[in-house]
Amino acid sequence: MIRPPMEPATMQTQDAAVAKLVLAGPMGAGKTTAIRSITDAAPVSTEMPLSEGASDDKDTTTVALDFGHAVLEDGTPLLVYGMPGQERFAFMRPILLEGAFGVVIILNAVDEDVSAQCEHWLREITAIDADLPVVIGITHTDRSASFSIEPVRAAIRNSGMPVPAFTFDARDKQQTFHLMRALLMDMQ
Amino acid sequence: MNIELKYTALAHADERRVRLAANALAAHHLVVHASDWNGGHCDVLVTDSRDRQGALALERARLAQIPTLDVCARDNRNGETGASVVWLVRSLHRLLREQPIAAGAEQAAGGARRPGLVELVIRGDLAGQPVLARHGSISVGLLPRTGRVLSHTLGDALHARSHLGAPGWQFQALKDAAAQQAPGEILTSLDTFFMEGAWRARTQLPRFADGQYRLRDWPDLGSATELIEVLPIVRALLRERAGIADIARSSRRSEQEVSACLWALAASNILLGGKSGGEYLVQAPAPARRNHGMWSRLAIHFGLTRSG
Ligand SMILES: Nc1nc2c(ncn2[C@@H]2O[C@H](COP(=O)(O)OP(=O)(O)OP(=O)(O)O)[C@@H](O)[C@H]2O)c(=O)[nH]1
Ligand SMILES: [Mg+2]
Numbered sequence: 001m002i003r004p005p006m007e008p009a010t011m012q013t014q015d016a017a018v019a020k021l022v023l024a025g026p027m028g029a030g031k032t033t034a035i036r037s038i039t040d041a042a043p044v045s046t047e048m049p050l051s052e053g054a055s056d057d058k059d060t061t062t063v064a065l066d067f068g069h070a071v072l073e074d075g076t077p078l079l080v081y082g083m084p085g086q087e088r089f090a091f092m093r094p095i096l097l098e099g100a101f102g103v104v105i106i107l108n109a110v111d112e113d114v115s116a117q118c119e120h121w122l123r124e125i126t127a128i129d130a131d132l133p134v135v136i137g138i139t140h141t142d143r144s145a146s147f148s149i150e151p152v153r154a155a156i157r158n159s160g161m162p163v164p165a166f167t168f169d170a171r172d173k174q175q176t177f178h179l180m181r182a183l184l185m186d187m188q
Numbered sequence: 189m190n191i192e193l194k195y196t197a198l199a200h201a202d203e204r205r206v207r208l209a210a211n212a213l214a215a216h217h218l219v220v221h222a223s224d225w226n227g228g229h230c231d232v233l234v235t236d237s238r239d240r241q242g243a244l245a246l247e248r249a250r251l252a253q254i255p256t257l258d259v260c261a262r263d264n265r266n267g268e269t270g271a272s273v274v275w276l277v278r279s280l281h282r283l284l285r286e287q288p289i290a291a292g293a294e295q296a297a298g299g300a301r302r303p304g305l306v307e308l309v310i311r312g313d314l315a316g317q318p319v320l321a322r323h324g325s326i327s328v329g330l331l332p333r334t335g336r337v338l339s340h341t342l343g344d345a346l347h348a349r350s351h352l353g354a355p356g357w358q359f360q361a362l363k364d365a366a367a368q369q370a371p372g373e374i375l376t377s378l379d380t381f382f383m384e385g386a387w388r389a390r391t392q393l394p395r396f397a398d399g400q401y402r403l404r405d406w407p408d409l410g411s412a413t414e415l416i417e418v419l420p421i422v423r424a425l426l427r428e429r430a431g432i433a434d435i436a437r438s439s440r441r442s443e444q445e446v447s448a449c450l451w452a453l454a455a456s457n458i459l460l461g462g463k464s465g466g467e468y469l470v471q472a473p474a475p476a477r478r479n480h481g482m483w484s485r486l487a488i489h490f491g492l493t494r495s496g
Contacts, residue, residue: 019482072485073495101482137410145373148334153405162426166410167377174413180490182406185419187483 019078020099023066024125025106026117027085030139030170032066034106035080037176039068065092094128102133102183106170107152109144115151122159135183136165137176191218191284194225195234197242202259202271206234209276216281227312229254232283234276236260247461251454252310253397255283303392304357305385309454311359316457318362323351329362330378332457335408337381340372349381353389379407382452387415390448395432401450402429402460416492417441421449425459 021038023031066082081096083089097103105121107114118136125134136156141147152165164182168175191213195206210222225233225245233249234257235242242258249256257279259271304323308314308330319330328348329338339345351357386393403425409415420439424430428438432450436443453459487493 019486070489072489074485076482076485078486078489101479101486141375141377145375147336147375149377149408150333150335156405162405164406165408166406167408168410175411177490178413179410180486181416181419181492182409184483184487184490184492185423186406188423 017076019072019076019101021078021080021102021104022083022096022100023080023104023106024083024093024121025085026108026111026121029085029106029108029111030137031082031085031106033139033170034104034137034176035066035068035082037170037173038080038180039070039078090124093124097125097128097132100132102135102187104179104183105134105136107136107138109138109141109147109167114138114147115155118152118155118165119159122156122161122163126159126161133183133187134161134163135179135186136163137170137179138165138167139170141167142169191220191232192230193220193222193232193234193280194230195222196225196245197235197239198259199236202236205271205273205276206259208273209280212273212277213280213284218281218284220280227315229310229312231255232257232280234259234280247399248312248315250397250399251459251461252312253394254310255286257283301355303353303355303389304359305352305382305389305451305455306394307355307357308359309451314359314361320360320362321348322358322360323348323354323356329372330381332378335378335456336375337378338372339374339376342374342376344372345374345376345381349385350388352382352385353392377408377411379452379456379458380409380412382455383407383409383412383415383418383449386448386452386455387418387445390444393448393451395443396447396450396454398431399461400429400431401425401435403453403458404460405458407453407456407458417445418449419492421446425449425453 023034025031065084068080070078070080072078081100083093083096103125105118105125107117107121111117122134125132136152138147138149138152147167149165149167156163156165164186166179166182168179170176193206193210195203198206207222210220213220225235227248229252232255233245235245235249237243237246237258238260246256246258257276259276261279302310304321308319308321316332318333321328321330326344326347327339328345331338337345337348339348403422406426407422409418409422412418421435421441424435424439428434430438432443432446435441435446439446450459484493488495
C-alpha cells in the first residue's frame, strides 16, 4: 500500500512520477465519499464520530486528513487527498496543494450559502496558487428543493476564474469521474 | 399568402414606412399584417441594429431562425436617414421570396409539429421564463433561473427528455408563484436534461441558425455521464466566439453534433450570441502547468479519451 507522504519534500510531484489531486470544501460536503469513488481502495481517513449535529447519514467527520490512491494505466500512482474542512486545519492547505495537478472543490447544496462557500473556497485556493486548475462539484442537490445553480455561477464569475461547476452525487462513481473529465477538459 | 410581419425598436418614421411597405406588398400578392413584436414567432422581423434593443432583437430572432430586416443594412443607401418605402418593399419582397418556409402556413398547421426543443427555443416569449411543458400525459416544469427541471417522478423527467426531438409539445409560461407549484418535487439539472435530449435527437433537429456563438458559464452536465463527446464542444464555446463550422473543427465533432448542443444551450438560456455582452472568455491555462504526458494518462484513466 502507498502511505500518504507527510513530509512536504516528498509531496513534490512536479517530476510527474505521481499524479496528485486535492479535494477541498466544507464539512460534510462529500469529500471522503468522492475519494472513495475516485480511488480503488477505501480511503485512509482519520474519521471521528460526530457526536453533535449528526444526521441520519452522516455520523463521522474527517479529522486532519483523508487519503486514497489509484493507479493509472501505465502504473503511475494517482494520490488523492482530502483537505480538512475545519478551519483549524487551514495551515495544512498550502502543504497539501504543493505539486497537485488540480483541485476539486466540493460544495453542499443543502448549505444555505452555497455561493458564499464557493467564493470562499475559490479564494482560499487561488490565494495559495492562482494557476491551479479547479472544478466545482455540488452534492446533495437531491436533498435541496431550493437549490439554484445561478448564484454559484455568479460567484464563479466574480472570482474571475471561469471554472466548471457540475451538480453530482459523490456516491456515484460515474458522476465523480465525469467531474474529473470536466477538470481535465478545462486544463487542456 | 398571409404574412405576419413584426417590428421593434424602430424610429417613429421608420415604423410608419414599414407599415406602408407592408401594405404595398399586396401588389406582389402578399397579405402582410404588420404589428409590434412581442418576442414570439413571426414570418419576418424588421428592426434597427443601431438601437440596443434592436440589436438584441436581431440576436434573438436569429436564434429563433426568424428572417430579419435591419433598416440600417449596408445595402440601404438611405440608411442614415432611415429606410425608404421603396427599399423596404424591395427588401421585404426579396426576403419573403427567399424564405419559402411560409412560416405562417406552418403555424396555421400548428407550431406543435416542430420538435419540442425547437419550438421552445423559437418561442422568444418563453426565453428565460419558468415554463410548464406538456407532452401527452407527462408534464415537467422547466426552471431556467435555477437551472432545474421539476417532475413528479424521475421517470417523467426521463420520458420528457427522450421526447424533446418529437413534436406534440405544449408550453406555457409560469408566473413565479405558480413555478413553485409546478409538477412534482423531483429536481434535476436543466442543462443535462436539454443536452441529453438534444443529443439523442440530434439527427431529427434542424441545423441551428448560422451565427457566432459562445458560452460564459459552464453548463451543469454533472449527471450527463454518457455525453463525453459534448465536453470538447462546450470547451470550444467557452474559449472563443465562433460559428458552427469552426466549433466543429476545433472540437473534432460533426456540425450536426455542434448544432444539437446549440439547441440545448439555447433552451437552457445560457448560449450567447456574438454581439451582446463583453464578458470574459475562458483563458487557456498557463503553459507551464501543462504536462501533456500526465494529462493524457489522467484523461485515459477517467474515460475522457481512449488509450492508443
Ligand atoms: N443524499 C446525498 N448524499 C450524499 C451525496 N454526496 C455525498 N453524500 C453523503 O454525504 C455524507 C457526507 O459525506 P462525507 O464524504 O463524509 O463528507 P466530507 O466532506 O468528507 O465531510 P467532513 O470529513 O466532515 O469534512 C455521506 O453520508 C455521503 O454518503 C449526494 O449527492 N446526495
Ligand atoms: Mg471526510
